[in-house]
Amino acid sequence: MALSFAQKEAIVAEVAEVAKTAYAAVGAEYRGLTVEQLTALRVEARKAGVYVRVVKNSLAKRAFAGTDFACMEAGLTGPLLLAFSQEDPGSAARLAEAFAKGHDRFQVKLISIGGKLLDPSELGTLAKMPTYDEAISQLMAVMKAPVQKLVATINEVPGKLVRTLAAIRDSKSKA
Template sequence: MGLSLEQKKRMVQEVASVAADAHSAVAAEYRGLTAGDMDRLRVKARESGVYVKVLKNTLAKRAVEGTEFECMSEGFEGPLLIAFSQEDPGSAARVIRDFSKEREQLVVKMVSVGGELYGAAEAERLANLPTYDEAVSRLMATMRAPVQKLATTLNEVPGKLVRTLAAVKDAK
């Protein structure tokens, strides 16, 4: 049984509202995946803050109209699912990459970030981007390093003096 016009409008509106706030989008062909596989993918996506939706291509084109993902419209061909990253730019690509390692049937077709369309090869680069927490911890480690080195250097001067005095005392 097909969807009614009202159901289609609601679906397009829902995807359009998610796309308006998303950081990146990944379109992947899911041909050959079972319903159980799709359920596991959706669970993993939900845990990672990724919105995954399977739409007819005409509905997907309407949903991304007026968003920064409109550049993907030309590539909507065949059975595709769309994953939108809602928390950080790399989360959708990370979820799709990790799931496609288990199931080779899931194949990335295109990636969009910041209104730019990229090929499937760029999904790996996007997936390797650090999460927000990882980026903050790297920044903090970078900011802490000079201070730590200064403290270590300043501490070394009295330490060396104490060791020298101890060596002189032992010599006498």
Template structure:
């Protein structure tokens, strides 16, 4: 059963609103996935904060028009799903990559980031972006390293003095006076 004109307009508006706010997008071909596997993929997407939608290509082209993801229009053909990362730039790419490892029927077609479309080969690069928490922890470790090194160096000066005094004492106690 086909969608009515009103349903199509609502779907275009919904996808367009998500695309306006999204950081990255991944288009993937889902031909060969069963309904149960699609349900698993949708559940994973909800858990990871990824907006996932199967949209007809003409509707998808209209939805991404005027957004940073308009660059995907050339790759929108065949049975595709669109995955948009809302908070974490690599979330959609990680979702598609991880699900495709277990289900070979899911194949990434293209990724978009910053108004530029990239081929599916760039999926791994986008998926390897750190999450917000990972990026913050790396930043904090980098900021802490110089302070920690300074504290270690400052602590070494009195420690060396104590070892030198102890060595002098041992030398005086061990030598006949």
């Protein structure tokens, strides 16, 4: 069934709005997957905070104009499913990587982050990026380490003095 002009405008506006706020995008070929498999992918995407949409390539090109994902325009060929990371940069890549492991027909064709087009082989690298909470905890660990070492070093001086005095006391009591 053909889309009316108003429906096409609504789709372009919706995808453009999502693309403006998304951190990263993944385009994957889904040819040969069943409706049940795609529904399962969409359920997992909702849980992960990933916007998933199948859009005609001509509409996607219009939606990507003026966004960081304009670099993907040349690769928009064939039936593609677009996934946008809305919570953290690696969420769409983690979703695509996990889904591709169980479905051979799901092939990642495009990856974009920060206005740059990445090679599909770099999906694993993007998927390993930490979530916001993980990044904050790693930062806090890095910031805490020097302070912790300083406190341990300062605490070592009186500790060593106490151990020395105890050793002298023990040696005098034996003598």
